[in-house]
Amino acid sequence: MRLGTSAYELINRGDLKGAEDQVSQLKEHTAAARSASTDPLWRIAGIVPWAGPNFMAVTDAAVATDISVNAVAPLLDSTGTFSPTLFTPKEGAVDLAALQEAFPKLSRASATVSSANNSISAINTDELLPQLAAPLGKASDVMKSLTDVLTEASNAAQILPPMLGSEGPRNYLVLVQNNAESRASGGIPGALVVLTADNGMLQLTDHGSASDIGRIHPALKVDEEQESIYTTRLGAYMQNVNLTPDFPTAASSARKIWEKANPGSSVDGVLSVDPVALAYLLEATGPIKLDQLESFPADLGSLPTTLTNENVVTTLLSDVYNEIEEPAVQDAYFGALAGEVFSGMTEGRVDASALVRALQKGTAEGRLLVWSTEQDQQSVIANSPLGGVIKGTPDSPEIGVYFNDGTGAKMDYYVRRQVELEKRCQPDGYYRYAVQVTMTNGAPPDAGKTLPDYVTGAGAFGVKPGTVQTNVYAYGPTEWYLDSAARDGKAAPFGSYKHDGRPVGAATVSLAPGESTTVEFEFSTPYETDEPALAVTPGVQPTSDVVQASTVNKDCS
Incomplete structure (x- = not known):
């Protein structure tokens, strides 16, 4: 499976040409292995006591691997179906037509590889010789990783078009969680930003501060079990919606509080990001000059004018408090920085493969969270790490x-x-x-x-x-x-x-x-x-x- 491992790594780096070459070589190997291991004499050996399970395991693994390779190969063609660029913005927009075209291909490949992965996982390695059990274990790990990548890509291609406005504009409230003051899902939501998506075009259209909203009267009703643990503050303050670790609960409350504080506004979903996740994203965008801060209505003292993956966490979680006294101004600074990073991501100043890796890393650590008001979308999100569901x-x-x-x-x-x-x-x-x-x-x-x-x-x-x-x-x-x-x-x-x-x-x-x-x-x-x-x-x-x-x-x- 060394070739298979290499192909997976190349796909993850966005080198589709290299992955295509690896898979072409791998197809020859898996086809030969499948042919040999399904030979009638080999199958007869599979019923021999003691040795039989080893022969059968080789057959099952060879067939599953060959099926998977043939399912993935068509995705590595010139259309770039498996390319990270499929999911990243160019000049402020995501190509929704390309996503919609890719979905059925990714869905079929995901189902096929998932079934093959189940076949390998079902092999009882306790019955096998150590010389066979060890490589089968490694093969299973590779297959599991490939299955996860395909599932994530398929789900994204399915729900991203409507979420990004293929059926009309969508507004998302973005919570910038501040880890310097812990909340169960990360940190206190101080800076608030509204992201609008319309036919793939992304824009920041509004912003605010949780401290400006203040206490909600009357407080929102939240699940009684959670209120008994975290008190009624869950529904009384934007800063406390995520005292609960269950992000759908927090996001639903945040949406209601924002709409109550901003009459006439409509929120279709809630996103969450923290400064550590911003640092990951800056690894993909490179340093970003903070042009918007030239007109910032406050003295920023010695705060940096260029944001990097090395200084963003210290700047946002420590230095800002030495230079800015007013909480509302601090939140405005947070929002401005988030806007600059967002612009760097959407205006083409980004390595697509690095951006996808940054998003994967932030998601795996629970630093990027998503919730949608649309039930069909939320059902997909809830079953992924993005959902933040306990x-x-x-x-x-x-x-x-x-x-x-x-x-x-x-x-x-x-x-x-x-x-x-x-x-x-x-x-x-x-x-x-x-x-x-x-x-x-x-x-x-x-x-x-x-x-x-x-x-x-x-x-x-x-x-x-x-x-x-x-x-x-x-x-x-x-x-x-x-x-x-x-x-x-x-x-x-x-x-x-x-x-x-x-x-x-x-x-x-x-x-x-x-x-x-x-x-x-x-x-x-x-x-x-x-x-x-x-x-x-x-x-x-x-x-x-x-x-x-x-x-x-x-x-x-």
Whole structure:
């Protein structure tokens, strides 16, 4: 499968000509392998005890691989069906006709490769010789990656045309989440931008600040289970709509609040992005000169006039508070920067392959989120990482760890976190996992005196300046149990809730500068299960630094 791996990598880089050459070579190999492994003598060998499963596995793998290669090959022709440029804007617009033409091709290829992938995944490698099991495992990984790429491309080609205005203009509210003040889905929504899509043409048509909207009277009604966990603030302030990790709930509330605050406006969906995702996008666009800021109605002090992937996070999550005092002006600056990055993405100043990789990376980390009012579109989005839907079933378990700021300020810029799962023994027949969250306040020792009041909170919410207060939430899978909580190895009190059938534990942690602590929640289930996936609130740190490898308790054999 080395040729197959290379072709996948070339496709992902946008080198369709190189991928086409690789696939042409691969077709010869897979055709020969399929012919040999389906020979009558080979099939007879497949029924021989002990050796049979190895022969049958080779046959199944060869057939599945040959089918997949022949399904992908037509996408690498001169039409560029599989090219990243298909999904990226040129001169401010996306070619909707090309997307609509590509959809049936991508859909057929996706279904074919998905079926072939299922065939390989169904092979029981425990029955095979190690010399065969190892390469089959690698082949399965490649097939899974290719299946995911094709599925994503097919879904995008299906829903993007109507979402981008093929059937009439669409307006999207964009939340710029500020990770310096944590919310469960990322950060507090401060800057707000309206993106209008009309027949593929993209424009920023309005902007605002969450702080300008203020409190909503009466507060919106939100799901009672979520209100019991996160209070009625969910529906009272734009800044608090994403106290819940469930993005469809947050997005629906944000839409209603925006339309209530802006009579006559209409929002067809909500998008979310954070400064770390903007840094990824700047890797694709290159540095962007902030031309709009030449007429910005405030003194920007030493803030940069050129935005790069290296300075955008520090600029937006730290430096801006040293140079701009008014929250509304800070939000305006956020919005202006987001507009500049958007212009760089849509006006042709971008490497299409790099942009697609940036979008994939931001999506995988939960930094790019989408919600649509159209149910057919939302049903596709909800089943993808873009949907931000809380997940975790017995068949596909996931444990989520989410953070909400309790300081009322921007101190999360200084917090460093690590999250890991520990599998524990089951002496009573139960299967247990403990999720451990280690947090450190890395602010300067004199943070309460040297950092701006807007960053420390100045004690306005009862938290000593320099101290970080965080509300930590842990979600277990449905049909699991929340057993206990601990802090630094000792039993600790915790809140216990339910959200859509999932057990939820909650604890509040306060850390002075330099302090560190580990909070633990233990979940159990009577059913044998795969190791749970781990989802966390995206923050200032790279997610790869936060999520640690799972461990097994030392008392387990």
